Amino acid sequence: xAQASDLYDERxxxxxxxxxxxxxxxxxxxxxGDSFAAKLVGxxxxxxxxxxxxxxxxxxxxxxxxxxxxxxxxxxxxxANMLSTIWLSKVRMPGVxxxxxxxxxxEEQELMxxxxxxxxxxxxxxxxxxxxxxxxxxxxxxxVQPFFASMPAAMQAWKDLGIVPFSPVIVxxxxxxxxxxxxxxxxxxxxxxxxxxxxxxxxxxxxxxVEQARQLARGLNLHGLWVGGWRxxxxxxxxxxxxxxxxxxxxxxxEALVDEGAIPVxxxxxxxxxxxxxxxxxxxAKCVFSPDGATDIFKAKEVLGDHMCIMGDVPAExxxxxxxxxxTEYCKRLISEIGPSGFxxxxxxxxxxxxxxxxxxxxxxxxxx
Amino acid sequence: xxxxxxxxxxxxQENQVIEAVKERLAKGEPAIGIIDELQHGMELVGTRYxxxxxxxxxxxxxxxxFKSATGLLGDAFKASGEKIGKIVLGTVFEDxxxxxxxxxxxxxxxxxxxxIDLGVNVPIERFVEAVRQHKPxxxxxxCLLTTAYDNMKATVEALDAAGLHEGRKILIxxxxxxxxxxxxxxxxxxxxxxxxxxDMAKKMLGVN
Numbered sequence: 001x002a003q004a005s006d007l008y009d010e011r012x013x014x015x016x017x018x019x020x021x022x023x024x025x026x027x028x029x030x031x032x033g034d035s036f037a038a039k040l041v042g043x044x045x046x047x048x049x050x051x052x053x054x055x056x057x058x059x060x061x062x063x064x065x066x067x068x069x070x071x072x073x074x075x076x077x078x079x080a081n082m083l084s085t086i087w088l089s090k091v092r093m094p095g096v097x098x099x100x101x102x103x104x105x106x107e108e109q110e111l112m113x114x115x116x117x118x119x120x121x122x123x124x125x126x127x128x129x130x131x132x133x134x135x136x137x138x139x140x141x142x143x144v145q146p147f148f149a150s151m152p153a154a155m156q157a158w159k160d161l162g163i164v165p166f167s168p169v170i171v172x173x174x175x176x177x178x179x180x181x182x183x184x185x186x187x188x189x190x191x192x193x194x195x196x197x198x199x200x201x202x203x204x205x206x207x208x209x210v211e212q213a214r215q216l217a218r219g220l221n222l223h224g225l226w227v228g229g230w231r232x233x234x235x236x237x238x239x240x241x242x243x244x245x246x247x248x249x250x251x252x253x254x255e256a257l258v259d260e261g262a263i264p265v266x267x268x269x270x271x272x273x274x275x276x277x278x279x280x281x282x283x284x285a286k287c288v289f290s291p292d293g294a295t296d297i298f299k300a301k302e303v304l305g306d307h308m309c310i311m312g313d314v315p316a317e318x319x320x321x322x323x324x325x326x327x328t329e330y331c332k333r334l335i336s337e338i339g340p341s342g343f344x345x346x347x348x349x350x351x352x353x354x355x356x357x358x359x360x361x362x363x364x365x366x367x368x369x
Numbered sequence: 370x371x372x373x374x375x376x377x378x379x380x381x382q383e384n385q386v387i388e389a390v391k392e393r394l395a396k397g398e399p400a401i402g403i404i405d406e407l408q409h410g411m412e413l414v415g416t417r418y419x420x421x422x423x424x425x426x427x428x429x430x431x432x433x434x435f436k437s438a439t440g441l442l443g444d445a446f447k448a449s450g451e452k453i454g455k456i457v458l459g460t461v462f463e464d465x466x467x468x469x470x471x472x473x474x475x476x477x478x479x480x481x482x483x484x485i486d487l488g489v490n491v492p493i494e495r496f497v498e499a500v501r502q503h504k505p506x507x508x509x510x511x512c513l514l515t516t517a518y519d520n521m522k523a524t525v526e527a528l529d530a531a532g533l534h535e536g537r538k539i540l541i542x543x544x545x546x547x548x549x550x551x552x553x554x555x556x557x558x559x560x561x562x563x564x565x566x567x568d569m570a571k572k573m574l575g576v577n
Contacts, residue, residue, distance in 0.1 A: 092465065103516050105465050184468055188429045192381060236425040270544075274421075294544065317545040320515040321553055352515040352545075 007162030011071040012223065015164060019263055019309045021285045021342040027335050028344050029367045030166050030311065032074035033351030033360070035103055037063035040357055046095025049080040049104055050143070053150035061157060067357070068364035072164035074226070074265070074346070077154035079147035080104040084140050086170050086228060087180035088112065088132060103353055111136045112181035114190065117201040125208040132181070151220065167224035167265040171213040171257075173249035174202040179231040187231075191241055198245065206249055210256045217262040224263035224288065227253055233270035235294070247278050258283045265311070269349055270294050276303040284308070293317075293348030301338045310338050313348040314363050319355035324362035331366035374403070378410025379417065381427060383434045386410075390438045400442040407438055415479035419564050425468070428475045452483040454574045457499045458509035459487035460543075462520040466513035469543050469563075473509060476563040482507075482570055493520070493527045500533045507570055510556065512543045522554040529555075538573055540566060 002010075017024040033040075037060040038048035048056055057077035064070060083091050083106055090107045092098050098105070112132070120128045133140040155165040178198065179187040190198050217225060232246040250266075257264045264287045266279070271294040279289060280303070289308050291297055293315030300310055313334070318327060331345060339345075345367050351360060374393075377385045386407075393403055414431040417423040423431075456477060460470050467489045474484045485503050487495055500508055508528065510521050521541060528534045541551060542560040551559040560566035 098463070102463055103514055105514070107465065108467060185429055185471075188426045189433055191426065192383070192430050234424075238422075238424045238426050241426055315545065315547075316515045317547050317550055320518065320545070321549045354516050354518070 002162075004160055004162035008159055008164060011162065012164050014071055015166065015223075015344065018339075018342055018344050019285065019288060021306070021309060023341040027339045027367045028071040029069075029346065029364050030072035030074055030164070030344050031064070031070060031346050031351060031360070031364065032349075033063065033347070033355070034060065034075065034078040035353035036351040036355050036360070039353045040066070044095070044100050045103060045353065046093070046100040049078070050093060051079070051146070053077050053079050053147040054153065057150065057154035057157060061161065064163075065161065067361050069368065070163060070364055072166040073158055074167050074267075076158055076165040076168040077147065077150055079144065081140060081144040082147055082170075084137050085133075085144055086172055086176065088129075088137070088177050089180045090137060106180070108183050110183040110186050112178070114182075114186075114194065116181075117190075117194070117197045120201045121197075121204050125205040136181075155220070164223065167222070167226045167263070167267075169216050169220065169222060170226040170228050170267075171209065171216065171253060172228040173232065173246065173253060174205040174209065175232045175245050175249065176228065176230065177205070178202070184231055184236075188237075191245060195244075202245065202249065206252060210252055213253055214256055214260050217257055217260040222262050224265045225257060226267040227257070227264045229266065229268040229272075230270060233268065233272055233294075234274040235271035239274070242275060247275070251281060254282050254287060258286045263288060265290050267349075268292070268295065271296075273299055276300055279304055280307050282308065288344065290346070291348065297334070297338060305338075305342065309342045309344060311344040311346050314346070315348045316350075316352040316355070319347060319359045319363070320352050322359060324356075324358045327359045327362040328366050328369075331363055332369075335366065374406040375410040375413060378407055378431060378434055378438070379413035381430050381434065383430075383437075386434050386438050387441070390441050394441065404439065404442060407435055411435055411479045415476060415567075418476065425472055428472060432475050451481070453481040453576050454507065454570060455483040455485065455503060455505040456507040456509050456540075456570065457485045457487065457496065457503055457505045458511070459491035459496065460489040460511045460513075461517050461524055462490060462492050464512045464514050464517040464520070465489045466511075466543075469513065470509075470511040472563040473511065473542060473560075473566050476567050477509075477570065480567040480571060482567070493524045496524050497527050497531050497533065500528060500537075501531070506537055506574060508537060508539045509566070510539065510541045510554075512541075512546065515545045518550060518553060521550075521556075525555050540569065542566060 014024040014028045018028055038045055040063040041059055043059055080091050087106050092105045092107055094100055094102045158165045254264045267290045269292040273296045284307050287308050288311050290311040291313050293313045297313045374389050474486050477484050538557040540558050540560055541556040546559050
């Protein structure tokens with residue numbers, strides 16, 4: 001029987017081959033499922049989602065080692081407070097604000113005011129977020145610290161099983177932070193009413209985010225990082241706004257990560273089909289485009305297939321409602337049409353808590369058939 | 370002059386729209402004419418959205434300018450406007466996402482449909498009461514979470530049980546909603562996006 005370290009090397013090589021746009025011995029499968037893992041092992045979401053990060057990653061390991069052979073896992077652990085750090089929004093928690101077994105949800109609320117752009121420009125991003133975490137997000141730092149502290153052990157625990165913790169850290173661009181903190185409606189109005197001020201603040205924030213991303217990649221010796229995008233999706237913004245406030249910032253962070261030798265995993269929710277051509281400006285064979293089912297993945301293959309590995313995108317609705325046969329059929333289509341070179345099989349975004357276990361098993365099994 | 374106000378709104382010229390409305394009110398122009406032009410401006414926004422010249426960003430901005438401008442007109446706005454149909458709309462219970470629902474609300478309003486927006490996390494009984502009270506042509510149910518499917522289904526069942534489904538169509542939409550979802554929750558149709566919701570509603574109403 002193969003040693004875990006041999007398996008780990010073999011699986012990492014398989015993933016890296018796909019990222020390099022070559023053809024691995026088979027398509028790798030690198031899923032993600034946090035709330036799904038809790039449900040699968042019979043744990044209440046209120047118990048799983050916060051305050052006990054060590055137990056949470058062990059729950060994820062228990063779940064994913066029971067579903068078939070996977071090559072990697074996108075996130076090594078979970079704490080719902082982590083969502084507040086990248087959205088700068090409050091999160092409604094099961095067992096606190098919601099019934100015990102409901103899914104956590106980010107709350108749309110205007111916590112940052114228009115005058116805060118000036119504060120950011122004057123005092124810098126670090127000082128602003130320190131204050132924001134403490135006063136607007138109910139001392140987020142104290143709540144999220146145990147999760148950050150658990151990261152190295154969580155990554156090692158997966159590695160010890162021969163499973164690659166592929167992209168356990170999330171970084172993103174100023175747009176996403178501002179949009180979350182201002183609320184989407186108010187922020188979009190800012191883009192019309194005070195565009196220069198928004199851009200000036202973004203340009204103050206960006207070097208800090210790039211440096212943080214570099215240090216995370218270096219400090220944790222990461223293979224990949226999620227470069228997240230949700231509210232900055234093409235479907236929400238006209239192209240002039242997207243070209244000014246979104247794309248140049250992604251380009252900076254992607255180039256910095258590639259420079260660090262890390263793989264930027266463009267975990268981009270919602271529909272980005274309109275702007276896929278722009279991704280050709282990112283370094284070739286160094287990134288992963290990971291749409292959630294809303295972007296046309298077949299169009300992505302057409303545009304980016306010779307330039308960037310694609311990961312995805314079994315949709316949440318299919319995992320929740322379809323039959324295993326349907327899931328297998330879709331996965332086989334992905335493997336043959338998006339792969340077999342330059343492709344990693346995964347769910348779109350995150351496996352939902354009400355996914356049928358047999359559907360997740362079918363997804364994982366499809367790379368072995 | 371008239372076309373200018375519509376164009377100004379459609380071009381998102383906020384200050385010019387507000388100034389023009391104030392100026393025309395000061396000259397004693399009847400509010401009803403101004404309202405017509407502002408509504409025409411929103412129709413132009415809808416057309417540009419359909420042509421993919423405009424996106425959510427422009428819908429949000431134009432709706433805000435429209436709201437500020439009509440706010441200057443007082444009660445005249447509330448009494449105005451012929452509607453081609455009516456929808457009771459909301460995000461289902463235990464789901465607090467509102468962006469998709471709000472896009473649908475704006476686009477349907479641009480297309481002359483009276484929108485009774487119940488907001489997010491709407492309890493099943495509230496949908497039932499609102500349908501009983503407003504007697505809409507459509508009920509629109511939105512969700513972003515797959516875990517909200519069961520509440521969507523229960524809402525449809527409650528409307529069925531109250532005899533309120535008959536004579537109206539239940540439309541569903543949202544990120545994870547597709548034909549499989551429609552069959553599961555037993556709605557009448559699913560809409561891929563806001564424009565499809567408007568097109569479908571108009572088709573069902575027999576309006577071009």
